[in-house]
Structures are given as C-alpha cells and as structure tokens.
Amino acid sequence: MGQHNNYREYTSQQIRTIALIGHGGCGKTSFSEAALFSTGIINRQGRIEDGNTISDYHPDEIERKISINSSLLTTDVNNIKINMLDTPGYTDFTGEVKASLRVSDSAVTFVRAFEGVEVGTEFVWEHVKGYKLPSLFVINKIDSDNADFNKVFASIRERLSSDATVVTFPVKTGAGAKEIIDVVKMKMLRFIPNGNGIYTEEDVPADLKEKTTKLHEELIEKIAESDEVMLDKFLTNGTLADEEIRKGLHQALLDRKIYPTFASSASTNVGVLNVLEFVSSYCPPPMEIQTVTATDVNTKKEIEVKIDDASPATLFVFKTVSEHHVGELSFFKVYSGTITPGMDLVNESNDKPERLGQIFVMNGRDRKEVLKLHAGDLGAVV
Secondary structure (H helix, E strand, O other): OOOOOOOOOOOHHHEEEEEEEEOOOOOHHHHHHHHHHHOOOOOOOOOHHHOOOOOOOOHHHHHHOOOOOOEEEEEEEOOEEEEEEEOOOOHHHHHHHHHHHHOOOEEEEEEEOOOEOOHHHHHHHHHHHHHOOOEEEEEEOOOOOOOOHHHHHHHHHHHOOOOEEEOEEEOOOOOOOOEEEEOOOOEEEEOOOOOOOOOEEEOOOHHHHHHHHHHHHHHHHHHHHOOHHHHHHHHHHOOOOHHHHHHHHHHHHHOOOOEEEEEEEHHHOEOOHHHHHHHHHHOOOHHHHOEEEEEOOOOOOEEEEEOOOOOOOEEEEEEEEEEOOOEEEEEEEEEEOOEOOOOEEEEOOOOEEEEOOOEEEEEOOEEEEEOOEOOOOEEEEO
16 A cells, blocks of 8 residues: 655655654554554564664664664655654653654654553643644554553543544454554555554444444534534535535645544554555644744845745754764754755854765665755654
8 A cells, every 4th residue: 555665755735744652651662663664664563672673773762672772764655755753752852852843844743552541641742732833633542452442532532632533443452463453544444463563354243233324423523613614524424425524524624624534553553654645645744733933034034935846045053963874863844945955055043054974864874866856755864
C-alpha cells in the first residue's frame, strides 16, 4: 500500500508533517518504527528493549530506553511524503516537543489503552491547543491485558476534547489483538500481529454491525455539524455522499472541530498503516495550516510569510545537534520558496549571508542527500 522512492521530489501539496506526542511510554517510538517497517523504509521492526530503533539512536536513549531528543523520520504513503517528528514523552524534555509542534501541520496524540489520559497527555495537549493544530488521537497498546478502549476514549472526551470521534475501534483487546473496525469504510481490518503491517479488509462481524453503524452515523453527523452547507444536505438526505464525507472530514479536522480517534498496537504493528493512510488522505498539507511571521531582511519590518513555492526562499532552523563525524547538523522547515544546495540566504540573527551546503532528508541518524526541497518540507543541512 505504501510506496517509497529514495530520490523522489515532493511538491508542497504532497507533504504531511506530523508530531507524535504523548506521555512517556505510550508508544510513539514503537509507532514510528512500525510506520517505517509497514511502508518498506526498513526491513525489520526494531524494539526499544533491544536498543535498535531508528528514532532512539543516541547512547543515552538506548541505555535509558526512553526518547530524550526529537527525531525526524520520513516515509511515503500513496505518493504522499509523511514527515514524522517522534518526540520525548517526559516533561524534562518539553523544549523538544514545542520545537516539533511549531513546525508540524498536525499532531498525533498517543494515549495508553490501559491508563487513559495521564499528566503528560494533558501537558502536551495544552501545547497542541496553543499552536492551534489539528490532531488525531491514537489509543495504543490495545494488546495489553488491562486494555479498555471504551473507558480510555471516554477519558479523552472528558479531559481533552469532547470533539474526539471514533474512526477505528478494536474487535477485542488483550493478547493477540489483531482486528479493528474502520468506521469510515464500514469494514473490518485484519492484521497479522508482529507482521509487516499490511491488512486485509473484510465485512464487519454480525455482532458488531449495530455498533459500527451507530458510530458511522455519529461520525457523519459530527462532520455535518461542522459546516452549514453540509448540515443542510445531511438534514435533507439523512446522510452524506462519500465525497462529501471525505471533504467534510478533512475540513472539520483542519478547523479542529473533530479529533479522529484510532486503536493500535504499535509494538505488534497492528493498526498503524491505516493511520498513516488516514494522514495522507485527510491531514492538511502545509499551505493549508500555517502562515508565519518573519522579519524582512531588507526593510527590517515584520511580514507574514505564506507557505508556497512562489515566494522568496525562507527557512526556519528549529533544532541544531552535534553529530559524531558530521559536526553541527541543523534541522529546518522550508517556509517559502524552494531550497537547493549552494543557495545563499541571509541569517536573520546576525544579518550575514550564508551558503547552504548539502541538503538532507533524515530518518533518525540516516541521511539521504536531496537536490531540492519545496515549501513546507523538513530537512537538515550541515
């Protein structure tokens, strides 16, 4: 389902940037690892316990078995480039979370299926609201013994947002959980635990049809309520056409009137690929989500920079790290124009021109050189 091309160039319309956020230990790094495996970027799924994930590659992270730094990861789903920023969950590293949310176009907020909303969840959720980002919720670890999807979903609605709306739910929880119901498609998705993440679509089991239909109707009603024209059509026809659902869900997510909620078991690669497919289909591309305030290097006046290729090239460095054998590696978001190696830009902090060297896309510590990045994309430069 997901396709990957190492040297492909992506336009702004083909880019989605998501920040994976949540309380420590809720499965963000496992999800990013499963995402890379499901889409063919890596040929085996690493484990935090084994210290071999793409995202947590610093010695401190491997030793402590937690994320300390945010990591930039990249994959391709149906010819859409998805940039994932895997962020630390512990509040000691809040700066990494805020820097990642600042350059993201959507958030994916993780909650443990056996714990519900925790202190760290509420903490990062305040930042999501501060940046006014669309968000998905992922109720992860449905394979845990004490998992309770309905109880956790209720806690999300009560403590984070009453606009959380079920898109997928598990057929059963606990060891061996492998089937989830997709409320939009009205299908059951069957995965193979610890498999390659690909699923088969089957009919909804008879004993879950009533629940699925009810949730499908709730979703359509929620979409309809977010837009007056949609609501008129819904009240007239009693439902919405498939294309109206697609457009309406995209717009309601963009307007933060709906927070789609999913079930997954990231460590066993169940319910991950379908979330990525949802991101590629419904989450906003960068030009729909952000304009940014910058200083004009000539007039020194504040200006609004619109994310598009046609404007002069501007980029924002959101993180700089010192890497062994590499030196300083600066991570950036292209806010306007296109970026190419050898380009001269003015550093706003000191008014000095700087020439860009090689430009890379990143997967953890792995760098791949590229010749051009478009507005809204993320990359790194030495």
